Amino acid sequence: MTTLLDKIWDAHVVHCGAAGSSDLLYVDFHLLHEGSSPQAFEGLRLAGRTVRRPDLTLATEDHVVPTRGLLGQTGVAVTMVEALRRNCAEFGIPLHRSGTDGQGIVHVIGPELGITQPGRIILCGDSHTSTHGAFGALAFGIGTSQVEHVLATQTVAFAKPRAMAVTLHGALPAGVSAKDVALAVIGRIGTGGAQGHVIEYRGPAVEAMSMESRLTLCNMSIEAGAKAGMIAPDDVTVDYLRGRPYAPTGRAWDDAVASWKSLRSDDDAEFDRSIDIDVTTLSPFVSWGTNPSQVVELSAAVPDPADTPDPDARRAAERALTYMDLSPGTPMREIPIDVVFLGSCTNGRIEDLRAAAQVLEGREIAPGVRMLVVPGSAAVMRAAESEGLDEVFRKAGAEWRTAGCSLCVAMNDDSLAAGERCASTSNRNFEGRQGRGGRTHLVSPTTAAATAVTGRLTAPSNLGTR
Ligand SMILES: CC(C)[C@H](C(=O)O)[C@@H](O)C(=O)O
Numbered sequence: 001m002t003t004l005l006d007k008i009w010d011a012h013v014v015h016c017g018a019a020g021s022s023d024l025l026y027v028d029f030h031l032l033h034e035g036s037s038p039q040a041f042e043g044l045r046l047a048g049r050t051v052r053r054p055d056l057t058l059a060t061e062d063h064v065v066p067t068r069g070l071l072g073q074t075g076v077a078v079t080m081v082e083a084l085r086r087n088c089a090e091f092g093i094p095l096h097r098s099g100t101d102g103q104g105i106v107h108v109i110g111p112e113l114g115i116t117q118p119g120r121i122i123l124c125g126d127s128h129t130s131t132h133g134a135f136g137a138l139a140f141g142i143g144t145s146q147v148e149h150v151l152a153t154q155t156v157a158f159a160k161p162r163a164m165a166v167t168l169h170g171a172l173p174a175g176v177s178a179k180d181v182a183l184a185v186i187g188r189i190g191t192g193g194a195q196g197h198v199i200e201y202r203g204p205a206v207e208a209m210s211m212e213s214r215l216t217l218c219n220m221s222i223e224a225g226a227k228a229g230m231i232a233p234d235d236v237t238v239d240y241l242r243g244r245p246y247a248p249t250g251r252a253w254d255d256a257v258a259s260w261k262s263l264r265s266d267d268d269a270e271f272d273r274s275i276d277i278d279v280t281t282l283s284p285f286v287s288w289g290t291n292p293s294q295v296v297e298l299s300a301a302v303p304d305p306a307d308t309p310d311p312d313a314r315r316a317a318e319r320a321l322t323y324m325d326l327s328p329g330t331p332m333r334e335i336p337i338d339v340v341f342l343g344s345c346t347n348g349r350i351e352d353l354r355a356a357a358q359v360l361e362g363r364e365i366a367p368g369v370r371m372l373v374v375p376g377s378a379a380v381m382r383a384a385e386s387e388g389l390d391e392v393f394r395k396a397g398a399e400w401r402t403a404g405c406s407l408c409v410a411m412n413d414d415s416l417a418a419g420e421r422c423a424s425t426s427n428r429n430f431e432g433r434q435g436r437g438g439r440t441h442l443v444s445p446t447t448a449a450a451t452a453v454t455g456r457l458t459a460p461s462n463l464g465t466r
């Protein structure tokens with residue numbers, strides 16, 4: 001009768017609040033980055049508190065770090081990174097510094113290190129913490145005052161969200177990825193479609209996905225307004241975790257696997273909301289507007305706001321088209337692109353790089369197009385280099401960078417110039433997200449690669465022979 005959400009929730013309640021109010025939950029792991037933690041540490045210091053469980057806390061440098069060369073000597077980025085370094089040293093928190101082996105985007109290194117495990121509650125002062133739910137963890141983003149609370153107590157006060165099932169039926173057609181599915185789901189339910197809910201993705205298409213694709217899917221849950229996304233653990237999850245640095249070993253591993261296997265919604269579990277999607281008919285998706293629900297299939301044209309019955313949605317669409325400098329009826333495939341970004345916590349893992357490299361192998365990117373390839377972590381970078389993917393990207397004319405959030409968010413050296421148009425594998429296409437006046441089209445890694453080749457929004461199936 002219970003959902004996966006119920007099971008994880010119930011196992012973590014330290015103090016049960018009154019109906020409708022918050023419960024106090026135990027937190028299994030707390031991740032930090034330089035972008036959202038400085039005030040929290042300041043709060044601790046002012047109150048004379050320490051960090052309750054530094055051993056269940058880990059920090060990394062990702063948002064502001066340069067992806068070309070080392071951190072400079074001055075500037076906002078240096079101030080932020082130095083603050084994190086001081087805070088971690090003072091409070092005894094392990095830190096994965098930029099330029100070291102374990103560094104990377106917080107949502108990429110958590111899984112890689114084996115910190116992200118089924119059944120855990122994992123928090124981070126970052127909205128895309130939903131990513132970690134791919135392992136059957138309950139993982140959500142928290143605000144700065146909650147970061148301080150977790151640091152001090154290893155607990156969080158939170159009102160239980162409702163449960164929503166998104167069931168993906170059928171098998172994904174060739175050339176359609178988890179990113180396309182995520183965009184299709186958000187396009188269907190809207191940016192507020194899952195508000196107040198935790199989405200559980202289930203069904204044959206989810207079971208067939210690799211761990212990396214599941215991470216992409218859960219990553220985007222927040223863009224549909226969900227608190228978190230999750231997927232019940234199975235053999236794919238267990239195989240991924242085996243042997244990772246933070247994964248249990250020996251007897252403890254066997255016990256963990258046995259308990260993970262019980263972590264699934266009961267067959268008769270009741271969800272507050274359910275939607276079903278048949279993925280067999282999906283094709284690559286791309287965003288045309290300034291929020292992640294403003295998407296169409298790449299084979300379609302820019303929609304006409306006049307066709308939108310709801311007046312608010314119509315005005316939003318008109319405004320988006322003005323910002324994006326697009327006219328209704330223009331085929332998406334005719335839209336020219338200046339920049340291509342392959343990376344981020346959505347699509348900066350090795351599987352994403354492999355898929356894009358396969359498209360680029362033996363091809364060159366179009367003259368005038370700038371393509372940045374930014375691995376999600378130092379480990380992804382090393383893996384890609386050992387497979388020769390960096391060479392494929394360089395040969396095609398792309399820039400091969402070091403790990404970080406990079407062009408996903410204009411908080412570092414990488415940004416779009418005003419008016420530049422970018423095909424981006426990241427998760428947000430808000431106004432100014434990639435730089436003031438910059439225009440973002442959200443796409444999958446293979447669409448990004450094919451777009452770099454033609455200089456227009458393109459799926460690999462539209463490319464000629466090499
Ligand atoms: C800077 C950070 C707090 C922010 C987030 O919460 O998600 C960022 O990662 C983002 O993707 O917009």
Ligand code: SF4
Pocket residue numbers: 062063105106107126128344345346404405408409426427
């Ligand atoms: S890669 Fe982008 S979405 Fe992910 S944590 Fe960094 S800024 Fe946020």
